[in-house]
Amino acid sequence: NAGVTQTPKFRILKIGQSMTLQCAQDMNHNYMYWYRQDPGxxxxxIYYSVGAGITDKGEVPNGYNVSRSTTEDFPLRLELAAPSQTSVYFCxxxxxxxxxxxYFGPGTRLTVT
Amino acid sequence: AQTVTQSQPEMSVQEAETVTLSCTYDTSESDYYLFWYKQPPSRQMILVIRQEAYKQQNATENRFSVNFQKAAKSFSLKISDSQLGDAAMYFCAYSPSNTGNQFYFGTGTSLTVIP
Known part of the structure; x- marks a missing residue:
């Protein structure tokens, strides 16, 4: 099993750009989560999902969107990136x-400048 | 609001010695779960130990044990016979059992193990 995989590992975005952070798991888990970790x-x-087609907000959902069309994948969408979204993102x-x-993925380090 | 507080930003321990990391939490729930996660420099989050609030007995996993004081809302982690590989950030986390999906993390304690 690969476990939880995330792509990309690093990304630099300009203010106002959009991107999707990918997350996939091969353990047939129903529950999936997106977290952010700010320095220190x-x-x-951010968001979580209890199964395909079902998502809900966590503590800090503003500026993000998610979808869960399959059990395996749980992408996180950033629209109109802002410097405040500079963080490490874990699925x-x-x-x-x-x-x-x-089970955590290895994280994506995102910088918005 | 649920909060988790780790008051020790940094701790150090001599190899083979014992160290205790502190965690307090605030909740009005009576049933919940508490966790300690380890984050080494690789950034990979690893579950160290977990405790169910309705269980009186403190959880133990090999060299790792907790001191769970429900009335005081305290959940400390004791690492015995510290090893160099224990050096990492340690995060305390709380999850109320009525949702099963909200997890709240503390700000972490950076543990250094001195050879």
């Missing part, structure tokens, strides 16, 4: 049995 801070939940997945261990 813990992770904050995670877990089984349906709570609390169930969350």
């Amino acid at each position: 801070m813990g992770l904050k939940l 995670a997945s877990r089984t349906g049995t709570f609390p169930g261990e969350q």
Whole structure:
């Protein structure tokens, strides 16, 4: 199993540009999450999904959108990038049995200038 | 609002010694879960240990154990026989069991292990 994969690993965006961060998992997990980690801070939940077609907001959803058309993929869309979105983004997945261990991807470091 | 506080930004320990990392949390829920995650320089988040609030017994995983004080809303991590590979950022996290999907993380403690 590859586990949770994220692409790209690094990206630099100009203010106002858009991009999609990709996340995929091959563990057949229903639950998937997007977090951001700002320098010196813990992770904050952006969006989560409990299964294909179902998504919901976390603690800091503004400026982001998600979709979940398949069990495997959970892309995060940034529209009109702003410097405040400079962060490291982590995707995670877990089984349906709570609390169930969350498996994290390696992260995407995004800089908006 | 749910908050998780880690009051020690940095800690250090001699190899083979024991160190305790502190975590407090604020919640009005009675049922929830607490976690300690390790983030080495590779950035990969790794679950170290978890505790269910309704269980009185403190969780233990090999050299890692917790001291869970529910009334005090405290959840500290003890690392025994510290090894060089334990050097990392450690994050405390909380999740209320009624949603199963909201996770709240502390700001982390950077642990240095001195040879």
